[in-house]
Structure formats: structure tokens, C-alpha cells
Amino acid sequence: MKIETFELERRQSLWENFVDYNLTESGIHPFTLSEFLNDEQIKQLLNVRLGYGQTNGSIALRESVAKLYPTSNIDNILVTNGSAEANFISIWSILESGDEYVLMLPNYMQTWGLAKSFGIKVKPFYLKEDLNWQPDLEELKSLVSSKTKMISVCNPNNPTGSILNDEAVKCIIDLAEESGAYIHSDEVYRGAELDGNEINTFYGQYDKVLAVAGLSKAYSFPGLRMGWLVAPEDIAEKAWSYHDYTSISTGVLSQQIATWALQPEIRNKILERNREMLYENLKIFLDWTEERSDLFHFIPQKAGAMSFVRYFIDINSTDLTERLRKEKSLLIIAGDCFGMDGYLRLGIGSEKEYLIKGLDLLAEMLEELVNI
Ligand SMILES: Cc1ncc(COP(=O)(O)O)c(C=O)c1O
Structure with missing residues (x-):
């Protein structure tokens, strides 16, 4: 059976581990097991029959x-x-x-x-x-x-x-x-x-x-x-x-x-930790887009760690994300993956410093494109 290429996942599968900054994730910075489990639970896991x-x-x-x-x-x-x-x-x-x-x-x-x-x-x-x-x-x-x-x-x-x-x-x-x-x-x-x-x-x-x-x-x-x-x-x-x-x-x-x-108690703690991270990062991203309101139109998300923005630069979204990947080692998702050229999807759920660095790289690229 011939299948439609799943553009979004294909792009992530190919490149997410070969760039310095990956802002394609729609989820929030993952936990390690040691951040999440106590000693008793780790012991229990060691005894789970596989x-x-x-x-x-x-x-x-x-x-x-x-x-x-x-x-x-x-x-x-x-x-x-x-x-x-x-x-x-x-x-x-x-x-x-x-x-x-x-x-x-x-x-x-x-x-x-x-x-x-x-x-x-x-x-x-x-x-x-x-x-x-x-x-x-x-x-x-x-x-x-x-x-x-x-x-x-x-x-x-x-x-x-x-x-x-x-x-x-x-x-x-x-x-x-x-x-x-x-x-x-x-x-x-x-x-x-x-x-x-x-x-x-x-x-x-x-x-x-x-x-x-x-x-x-x-x-x-x-x-x-x-x-x-x-x-x-x-x-x-x-x-x-x-x-x-x-x-x-x-x-x-x-x-x-x-x-x-x-x-319930653990679930609440997890969701709370994630919401706090999201809230802080969304503020960073909002400030970043507001500073560039001539280049972006952004309706902030109500949920999730992905921000979907329209941009006002004369370049196709796949071309733009390819240039970002090759020239800045930054991966983001092109609107083309959703049949919506002229948009970008950025994952903002990473650790704060990582997000800021990724946004700096995007800003560099935009400056180069706008000043051509
Ligand atoms: C809306 C939606 N559904 C399903 C998935 C698949 O996620 P997973 O299989 O990791 O639960 C994703 C992944 O990005 C998603 O965004």
C-alpha cells in the first residue's frame, strides 16, 4: 500500500537529533526517571517481571x-x-x-x-x-x-x-x-x-x-x-x-x-510543574514576537507547548525551515506540514535557556532575510 508521507513526523525523525537546537517538540521538557521515582518505586521496577x-x-x-x-x-x-x-x-x-x-x-x-x-x-x-x-x-x-x-x-x-x-x-x-x-x-x-x-x-x-x-x-x-x-x-x-x-x-x-x-496527587504535581514551565516560556515567546510585531502575527495557544505563528516575510515555510536547519542548526516545523504555508510551529516547552538560544538563532536568520 502506498502511503501519504507524514511530513511533520518525517522531518522530526530525520533531523531532531542532528541539530543543536530542536524547537519542534509539542510537548514539555521530559522527566528523567530519577526526577520522578522514589527509591521504593525504583526497587519495585527492578522486580517487574518482563x-x-x-x-x-x-x-x-x-x-x-x-x-x-x-x-x-x-x-x-x-x-x-x-x-x-x-x-x-x-x-x-x-x-x-x-x-x-x-x-x-x-x-x-x-x-x-x-x-x-x-x-x-x-x-x-x-x-x-x-x-x-x-x-x-x-x-x-x-x-x-x-x-x-x-x-x-x-x-x-x-x-x-x-x-x-x-x-x-x-x-x-x-x-x-x-x-x-x-x-x-x-x-x-x-x-x-x-x-x-x-x-x-x-x-x-x-x-x-x-x-x-x-x-x-x-x-x-x-x-x-x-x-x-x-x-x-x-x-x-x-x-x-x-x-x-x-x-x-x-x-x-x-x-x-x-x-x-x-x-491523583502525582498527576497534579506533574501537570503543575509543566504548566509553570509553559507559562514562563510562553511569556518569553510572546515578548519575542511582540518585539517583532511587523514580522509576526501570533494568537497565543490556550494549551500545549506549541506556538503557531504567521510570518510576513517573502519566503516559503519549508525553504525557511531548511535554511534554519542548515545555516543555524535550528529545527522548527514549517506551516507546509499542515498545508499552511506562511506559518511556523515552534515548540516552546524546552528548558528556558535552550528556548532563548533557539529564538536568538531564529532572530539572526530573520535579520539576514529582512536585510537582504
Ligand atoms: C495531536 C497529537 N496526537 C497524537 C500524537 C502522538 O503522540 P504520542 O504517540 O507520543 O502520544 C501527537 C504528537 O505530536 C499529537 O500532537
């Missing part, structure tokens, strides 16, 4: 995940290798070639590329900058019909960091109900809201929701590769049988660490 474990996720972990989703229980949960695998299985297990799939754009682009590769008919609706990165609901209504099999959102959104307002959430649920469509909601940035108010999950607001999340972003543990799918029991069970084909199970060490990370 089997396959329960392949849809240990009961303890699924219990912890279920607490984050109203009305769910362990039978609604499939633990996956990252939220990427949960997204993959959501599309693969529900949609057939020819089905209609109404998808929010811009987006992480994983399900966009997958759906296109699987011959699914993708009907995009757009978050609009002049609506503060909210969708145009009339446009959305015109797209959903009785043929729509799934409506897919990324909330909070990657790359804009916006959060759907109540009116948009209601509209999406109403449309899904009318058409009988599933809602697939990628909520991996839930918990990384800058104002500290965690958004409601779509799960529990309508009976055909597949909610996806994991520990990579708000929790800053991408290396654990821990994700999950929360869905009606029959869908969770079906998804599990698809998971038998993708990776069988997730790592038992990761599951144990994830179970600890989701204990």
Missing part, C-alpha cells in the same frame, strides 16, 4: 485512566503505544475505504494521512485564524451528512493550541447525533491548559465517542510511549483485536510508571 502483561493494559492502569473519563470503566479502555497507536487503531478499526470522514484542520495530520492512504474520503473543516482558531460552524454543518461515518477533532488543537468553545462542542455533538457518526477526539494536550482549567473530554457527552490521549504531552513522558483509547465497550473490544496486529501489548515497565503518574 512478560507481555495484560495486552489491553493492566487492570491498575486502566482503572487509573478510567477515573479521567466520566461514566467509563476498565472495559472502555485500551492501552496503546502512544496516542499515535490509539489514533491509528481508531481509523483502521472503524472506517472502510470510501467512507466519509469529516476532519478538523489544521491537525497533527496523522489521521489525515492515514485516512487518505486507506482510500477514505476526507472532508476537512477548518479552524480559522480570524475566528480565533475556532471552526466556522456553518461550514461544518454543510459537510456533515447521513453518509458521514466519523467526525474527528483534535482538542486542544495541534498546531494552534486552541480549545473548542462550548458552542462548537455542542454543534459537533449535535451533528454527530443527527448523522449517527462517531466522534473521534484526540485529546492528548488535555491537562496542558495554560489557565489551569482542564477541558471536558468529549467522552461521556455522546455515546459514540472514541477519545484518545496519552502521557507524551501534558504529562511530558513521550519516551514511555503510553497512550490509550477510551470508547464504548464493543468498540474498545474490537479495537483490542486490531491491537493484536499492531503491537500486541505495551511495555510493562511503562505501564507501571504510567500507573504511578496517574495517581
Whole structure:
């Protein structure tokens, strides 16, 4: 099968470890195990038997995940290798070639590329900058019909960091109900809201929701590769049988660490540490763009460590990011990866000094381009 290239991930995979400054990460500076675990827990990890474990996720972990989703229980949960695998299985297990799939754009682009590769008919609706990165609901209504099999959102959104307002959430649920469509909601940035108010999950607001999340972003543990799918029991069970084909199970060490990370007190501490870092770094980035308001238009994200900015320099976004990589050893994501030339996505979740150095390099490049 021929696939669409997943431009965003490809670019990161190729270059993220070969540049001096990598500002492509949409998550927050990861923890080391020693920053996170106590001696007792380390001892426990040393005694974990390295089997396959329960392949849809240990009961303890699924219990912890279920607490984050109203009305769910362990039978609604499939633990996956990252939220990427949960997204993959959501599309693969529900949609057939020819089905209609109404998808929010811009987006992480994983399900966009997958759906296109699987011959699914993708009907995009757009978050609009002049609506503060909210969708145009009339446009959305015109797209959903009785043929729509799934409506897919990324909330909070990657790359804009916006959060759907109540009116948009209601509209999406109403449309899904009318058409009988599933809602697939990628909520991996839930918990990384800058104002500290965690958004409601779509799960529990309508009976055909597949909610996806994991520990990579708000929790800053991408290396654990821990994700999950929360869905009606029959869908969770079906998804599990698809998971038998993708990776069988997730790592038992990761599951144990994830179970600890989701204990309410520890979870709060993690989210708090990350919010503080985000808050401080966003302020740095805001000041930086304000100093250059003739070059940038920036609507600050409401959640997540990615900042999506429009720039006013006459250069294609891929060309600009390639020059940055080659001439400044700085990696950032081009708007082209989201089908939006003229924009850049910068990861601001790194350590402060690292972010400042990366921004200095970007400023150098901009000066060179503007003064040509
Ligand atoms: C919206 C969204 N979903 C899913 C993923 C995949 O993340 P992971 O598999 O690490 O959980 C990402 C990664 O950037 C993302 O931005």
C-alpha cells in the first residue's frame, strides 16, 4: 500500500537529533526517571517481571485512566503505544475505504494521512485564524451528512493550541447525533491548559465517542510511549483485536510508571510543574514576537507547548525551515506540514535557556532575510 508521507513526523525523525537546537517538540521538557521515582518505586521496577502483561493494559492502569473519563470503566479502555497507536487503531478499526470522514484542520495530520492512504474520503473543516482558531460552524454543518461515518477533532488543537468553545462542542455533538457518526477526539494536550482549567473530554457527552490521549504531552513522558483509547465497550473490544496486529501489548515497565503518574496527587504535581514551565516560556515567546510585531502575527495557544505563528516575510515555510536547519542548526516545523504555508510551529516547552538560544538563532536568520 502506498502511503501519504507524514511530513511533520518525517522531518522530526530525520533531523531532531542532528541539530543543536530542536524547537519542534509539542510537548514539555521530559522527566528523567530519577526526577520522578522514589527509591521504593525504583526497587519495585527492578522486580517487574518482563512478560507481555495484560495486552489491553493492566487492570491498575486502566482503572487509573478510567477515573479521567466520566461514566467509563476498565472495559472502555485500551492501552496503546502512544496516542499515535490509539489514533491509528481508531481509523483502521472503524472506517472502510470510501467512507466519509469529516476532519478538523489544521491537525497533527496523522489521521489525515492515514485516512487518505486507506482510500477514505476526507472532508476537512477548518479552524480559522480570524475566528480565533475556532471552526466556522456553518461550514461544518454543510459537510456533515447521513453518509458521514466519523467526525474527528483534535482538542486542544495541534498546531494552534486552541480549545473548542462550548458552542462548537455542542454543534459537533449535535451533528454527530443527527448523522449517527462517531466522534473521534484526540485529546492528548488535555491537562496542558495554560489557565489551569482542564477541558471536558468529549467522552461521556455522546455515546459514540472514541477519545484518545496519552502521557507524551501534558504529562511530558513521550519516551514511555503510553497512550490509550477510551470508547464504548464493543468498540474498545474490537479495537483490542486490531491491537493484536499492531503491537500486541505495551511495555510493562511503562505501564507501571504510567500507573504511578496517574495517581491523583502525582498527576497534579506533574501537570503543575509543566504548566509553570509553559507559562514562563510562553511569556518569553510572546515578548519575542511582540518585539517583532511587523514580522509576526501570533494568537497565543490556550494549551500545549506549541506556538503557531504567521510570518510576513517573502519566503516559503519549508525553504525557511531548511535554511534554519542548515545555516543555524535550528529545527522548527514549517506551516507546509499542515498545508499552511506562511506559518511556523515552534515548540516552546524546552528548558528556558535552550528556548532563548533557539529564538536568538531564529532572530539572526530573520535579520539576514529582512536585510537582504
Ligand atoms: C495531536 C497529537 N496526537 C497524537 C500524537 C502522538 O503522540 P504520542 O504517540 O507520543 O502520544 C501527537 C504528537 O505530536 C499529537 O500532537
